[in-house]
Amino acid sequence: MSDTEALSELSRLLDIMARLRAPDGCPWDQVQDFTSIAPYTIEEGYEVAEAIGRRDRPALKDELGDLLLQVVYHARMAEEAGDFAFGDVAKSVNDKMIRRHPHVFGEDAARDAAAQTEAWETQKAAERAARAETGTLSGVAVNLPALTRAAKLTRRAGRVGFDWPDAGSVLEKLDEETAELRAELPGGDPARLADELGDMLFVLANLARKLDLDPEACLRGANSKFERRFGAVEDALAAQGRGPSDASLEEMEALWQAVKRTERP
Incomplete structure (x- = not known):
């Protein structure tokens, strides 16, 4: 499919969503809002990941379409509220990509992947500061899966020196947390058990990070x-x-x- 055809199909999708949300459109679509659609958005992201995991390209094409629909859906509701439209969403991410890749779109020197990762994080930190998010852990989405969020939180902390030196030291911490959970078993206090088990899961998420693995x-x-x-x-x-x-x-x-x-x- 050519770029022209792709743009035509995207325009068609925007028109379809507008029609569904119109007063004479679909009754179900008309009553949805950001909160009611958000779970579907999350679900579609997982279904994309599942198709990738199965290496099922036809399914991936279908699931990516479903995910794109979620973006269009949210953008349409925002446009109806007078906040922003799909074009603003596209412009925002375009500007962000150019801003975060000055070695490609600007005059900065070429970088290898490691240097680009470091520069990317520096740029993201500057963007958070501009939004008055000054804490090291600011901006890590609360609704991320808990294991993913644990890895992200400690990756941030690690950038300022608060981290285990290697995977072996994380395993030692896991032994410590396992012993603490074991000590709580005879008492059977649900709150204490939950606290200690949470500590163990947190350490496991960090072990995955140290091994350069995705805990999820x-x-x-x-x-x-x-x-x-x-x-x-x-x-x-x-x-x-x-x-x-x-x-x-x-x-x-x-x-x-x-x-x-x-x-x-």
Whole structure:
């Protein structure tokens, strides 16, 4: 598809959204607002990530379209309120990209990826300062997934020197937090247990950061692995005419270990 055709399709999408929100449009679309649409926006972002994880390009094309619709939806509601329109959204991100890439669009010297990452963060810090967000941790979105936010918060703190020196020291901290949780088990106080478990999860998010891994992606991978292996256990039991409720924990564990062995290289 040419650039001209792409712009035509984008214009068509904007027109479709305006029609849906019109007084004689879709009753469901007419009554939506930013708050009611926000969960769909988040959901579509995850569905894009899922399609990428499956390496399903046709699905990715479809999911990216759904995500684009969310941007158009929010922009249309803002335009109706007299705040801004889709063009303002595009201009804002265009200006931001040019501002954050002076080595491409300006006269700064060329950079490698590491230098660009550092310059990007410096520019973002300047932008936060211009918005009077002066704290080191200012601007880290509250609604991010908790593991992602934990990694981002400590990455920010690490830039000013408040960080563990290496992954090994994070593992030592994890041992400490594990011992503290273990000490709370006999008391069974839900608040204390939640506090200590939260500390453990926070440290694990930082361990992922130190290993240059995405903690959310790691957990998604573990979830998928668990689903796959437990499904195989159920299949093995079904072949015997049974289900999980008919088997002992020892039997299911033996089947689980058998599945693991088949997955090893």
